[in-house]
Amino acid sequence: MITKVVGKRVERVGILDKVTGKAKYGADLEIPNALILKVYRSPVPHGIVRKIDTSEAAGVDGVVRIFTAKDIPGENLYGIINKDQPVLTGEKVRFEGDPIVLVAAEDEESADRALAALRVEIDELPAVFDPNEALKPEAPSIHEKGNLLFERKIVKGDVEKGFTASDIVIEETYETNMLEHAYIEPEVGVAYRDEDGCVVVLVTTQNPHSDHAQLVSILGVEPEKVRVIQTETGGGFGGKLDISVQPFLALAAYHLDRPVRMVYSREESFQATAKRHPLKIRMKTGATRDGKLTAMKAEIIADTGAYGSYGIAVATRAAVHATGPYEVPNVYVESKAVYTNNNWSGAMRGFGVPQIAVAHESQMDKLAESLGFDPITFRMMNAFTTGSVTPTGQTLNASVGIRETLKKIRPYYEQLLREADATQLSGLTGMKYGVGVASMWYGIGNTGHPNPSSAQIEVDHEGNVTLFTGAADIGQGSDTVLVQIAAETLGLPFDKIHLVRADTTLTTDAGATSASRQTYISGRAVYEAALEVRKQLVERAAKVFKVPANLMVCEGGFFFPQYREFQKLSLTDIIRRSLVPGEVIRGEGYFNPETTSLDPETGQGVPYTTYAFASQVSLVEVDLVTGQVGVVKTISAHDVGKAVNPANVEGQIFSGVAMGIGMGLFEQFYPRKTKSLDTYLIPTAMDVPEITPVIVEVPEPTGPFGAKGVGEPALIPTAPAILNAIHHATGWWVNRIPADLETIRGLTSADEMEKSKS
Amino acid sequence: MKISFTLNGKPVSCDLPSNRRVVDVLREDLGLMGTKEACGTGECGACTILVDGIPRLSCLMLAAQLEGRDVTTIEGLSKSGETLHPIQQAFVEAGAVQCGFCTPGMVLATTHLLSENPRPTREEIREALSGNICRCTGYQKIVDAVELAAEKLTEKGETA
């Protein structure tokens, strides 16, 4: 199919405002007379709130109002999947940082003085920080229902029989790190009540319609009494799916007759928002001598911290994806999300899949090595293809590009092997070079749940075309992609379309910007809306030309009857001739990819309509003396279905690889200890190598122009490819991330001890 | 105290507490919201401004340090008459922007780099920008943008 806008590197929507400093993020909104909000948070990880004395704080100069749990008019409980988290806790604190009191003051200094003047008495309870400990019967109970939030089982075939029929079985334990999203813009927003008494919240978010629903329930008001508008958003990576400042802003604006403003400091952003779930994974994988996978068994424990957030989704996704993109006839997975008194874990780019990929990709390399296959050949022998059946019993019918991505990286793999050998020969002593491969699959959209999106397109009597979408662009580029899809479908130039986005009063629900779903799901909804408008426009044009609609051509913003291009009329001409002032042409689009819920006992079902696939190869250098691992080169091949905007796809690949390097090599959030970017290091330009992106397009029939998604897949293969490269360089299997300086130095000295013994 | 300095080419004079952070002076007192604050502790580079042409972290500078200085923020980078400075134009063409929160700081850090080193290598670019954190782009397109900006500026016979 020849496309004019889709598949093109158009200039990103909003980029001019961003390079000139004009873009308005939450902190940039000028709201005169706004009060400052600050929160008092629990200094202990587990306890019962005995007494809250606000009298002294209320007397502090400049303090306007102090709120506690009893000021919450509606339900003092929120949570995106299971509601278990109080806005302000009046009874129990479950982690160091649980919010207890909200202060509204004229300025920051007064708010700080009020926080210092609060007297909060908490009876400390024994706390538990390890999920395995938390599961023991004698462990302190964090929530009334117990410490097991959720368990997901996947059962396919007979795993024990599968192991019996194996020539080789490898069993290993893996551990992954707790991570901070570290989006560069901390949480921020403003709120006020408008003339109609509606609480308007302007906020950095990736989930405006869900924010709206949660605020409606917290305030106990009618839906039209709350409006959430997404400001320009400085990154999210899953961390801005949960509400943060929203309920505090809404609560204060509801009670006070003044606008309010709240911004988290970096320290508060670290302390008071979700983290990536650390996983402990026990994985056992079997194969036959001739290289066929026979069985895979996994036990997964995810530390979900004090609250549920996306814990259920993470435990489920890790389980569903536990085999990797390979056919395994016999599968048994048990995956648990467990409460502890750590910072709560939630969504972060990939929801458990980046973690589980560390396990399945290490297993693949271990098996390949033992059986004498190179890593790409072994993956190719087992990779999904059209007709393959997944662990949940789903037959993959289309857009299965995993083999294509492996084929694409093969020449790079061989070239990097030669480079590693050559550098090793000429390189410094104490330096080791190695090449590692990893692959991944990733289901697009929510797991086994409906996750529809909707969109509208309007053409007014002057020919202005407006796309309405609830999808929040948080920097990944959905604005651009959605406008491209609309423009292509309508046969209009890209810059002809005006965009209204992510305002719960003006736009309808597009679902969250998460699960790599906006291009695929909202893109399809926009496509449907555009088709509808196009149909109406063509009908109008046909009337103008007095020909049947099926003989009309619509191209490049012009309409003409077949073979009569010389008579062409522009969209505006058609509109002027057929619409009266005030009349609009409107198209509605809706898409909800087909899924079924997973069977609670066996996990069988259709969790997603479509999957993205990727394979990556990295060359690393390991400094045996300092323990430092550097990624020298990375080539990453992604099957995205169709790259609606290749520049955006590349941008996501670069972004994911960079984040994966941090995850694989040095990022580690220590609950109660990590407070700033000084100790939580994220990759700089020096840590990220030159990356070669390879776009593979195996079209998805249900996607707009064949598109799937890439936002999270971009990250997933990175850490495992690094671990496999470290093995190739040094012979050590690293089963725990990050593979930081201490880990590598530890392995070096263990090796030396071993050598000195023998 | 009374503080006088040049801001984006124009003289300004204001009465400020000497210990007020420059990022607050710019954003709150002078309404220049292009300078971003992302950490407040000197770790991210989002608040970068140019003081006498040198990149400085405005979250760590105090108002008194502005006295007599020549300050450039993202708002003052392009010359009057042009909508975009060639460096900004390069960031647009290279698609070096995702969320954009790091962008003003990156652009200003680039301005300094190219004034010192008009044709930097990719390695040199990475090193020069290593104090500016970007969580979104993986840096590659930013490095592309800086190379492109260097070309544009040398073609025009200009320096940053």
Ligand code: FES
């Ligand atoms: S805000 Fe100044 S360095 Fe981060």
Ligand code: FES
């Ligand atoms: S573009 Fe988001 S931090 Fe750089």
